[in-house]
Amino acid sequence: MHIAILDDYQDAIRSLNCFSLLNKHQVSVFHDTLPNPQAIAAALKGCNAVVLIRERTRFDRAVIELLPDTIKLISLTGAPSGQIDLEAAQSRGITVCQGKGSGPSTTELTWALILAATRHIAVEDRRMREGRWQTTLGRVLKGRTLGILGYGRLGQDVARIGHAFGMRIIAFGRASSRERALQDGFEFASNHRELFAQSDVLSIHLKLNASTRHLITREDLAAMKPDALLVNTARAGVIAPGALIEALKAGRPGSAALDVFDIEPLPADDPILSLPNVLCAPHLGYTSRDAYETLFGDAFKNILAFAAGEPANVTTMSRD
Numbered sequence: 001m002h003i004a005i006l007d008d009y010q011d012a013i014r015s016l017n018c019f020s021l022l023n024k025h026q027v028s029v030f031h032d033t034l035p036n037p038q039a040i041a042a043a044l045k046g047c048n049a050v051v052l053i054r055e056r057t058r059f060d061r062a063v064i065e066l067l068p069d070t071i072k073l074i075s076l077t078g079a080p081s082g083q084i085d086l087e088a089a090q091s092r093g094i095t096v097c098q099g100k101g102s103g104p105s106t107t108e109l110t111w112a113l114i115l116a117a118t119r120h121i122a123v124e125d126r127r128m129r130e131g132r133w134q135t136t137l138g139r140v141l142k143g144r145t146l147g148i149l150g151y152g153r154l155g156q157d158v159a160r161i162g163h164a165f166g167m168r169i170i171a172f173g174r175a176s177s178r179e180r181a182l183q184d185g186f187e188f189a190s191n192h193r194e195l196f197a198q199s200d201v202l203s204i205h206l207k208l209n210a211s212t213r214h215l216i217t218r219e220d221l222a223a224m225k226p227d228a229l230l231v232n233t234a235r236a237g238v239i240a241p242g243a244l245i246e247a248l249k250a251g252r253p254g255s256a257a258l259d260v261f262d263i264e265p266l267p268a269d270d271p272i273l274s275l276p277n278v279l280c281a282p283h284l285g286y287t288s289r290d291a292y293e294t295l296f297g298d299a300f301k302n303i304l305a306f307a308a309g310e311p312a313n314v315t316t317m318s319r320d
Contacts, residue, residue: 007056099298102291142166147199151177221247
């Protein structure tokens with residue numbers, strides 16, 4: 001098979017141990033995002049399978065309808081998360097296979113952001129290089145309230161670490177998560193506005209779908225404390241357009257730590273980068289070597305199964 005791997009920004013895929021799974025196949029790796037559906041279709045001419053790295057390139061209907069007829073398989077790194085129009089793929093006779101999650105990588109990145117933001121690590125590093133010394137005062141987490149919006153696997157893991165820091169944990173999410181939070185010994189907010197109002201640190205762990213898109217409003221953010229920190233390692237689309245910038249300029253919440261953005265890669269002139277109370281990371285949650293070995297290992301094994309005539313982990317239901 002001729003396999004295309006798109007959007008390998010770091011030129012990392014060929015260095016993975018799991019890349020050897022494709023030794024018997026022809027592989028083309030693209031490092032820069034292709035600009036439009038026509039460019040994607042042209043680049044994939046003669047290819048039989050495509051590996052998508054999360055949402056870096058979205059395969060919506062406009063892209064899928066232009067794909068060459070040779071494309072028979074799209075292998076995802078992880079589960080569908082709105083990056084592909086499954087109905088359009090099915091109508092073209094393209095099989096879509098999914099993998100599992102990326103393990104603890106996003107959980108650890110969430111805590112890296114929380115700690116870096118509360119102790120102003122990036123600011124102090126920059127100022128030391130300018131010849132300055134101890135210009136800010138951070139604060140400890142013990143005794144403060146950690147809010148978890150979305151109490152699934154990631155939310156639970158982040159909550160447990162917060163508990164180890166001695167934080168009060170309050171969660172909110174689907175009705176099914178209430179029992180889990182209470183069993184874990186944590187509080188469960190009566191509504192998500194209460195969660196926003198009480199949290200000193202609010203960490204978002206929602207999947208992006210029709211029910212969560214733009215769920216967080218300007219009013220929710222305005223209810224936060226002026227010294228609260230909002231952390232988003234989930235998806236930017238769960239916040240209403242423009243609401244976060246407006247809220248940060250108004251001082252509620254007092255700061256944010258973000259790993260996800262509406263446009264990725266984020267343009268250098270995006271207004272979020274001009275705000276002094278924002279810590280930004282370029283969607284690093286799943287981009288660890290360990291996570292890549294898991295994500296791409298699954299994607300490559302799905303390709304081998306398909307090539308052997310035994311497709312595995314096929315998905316046909318839209319998750320968006």
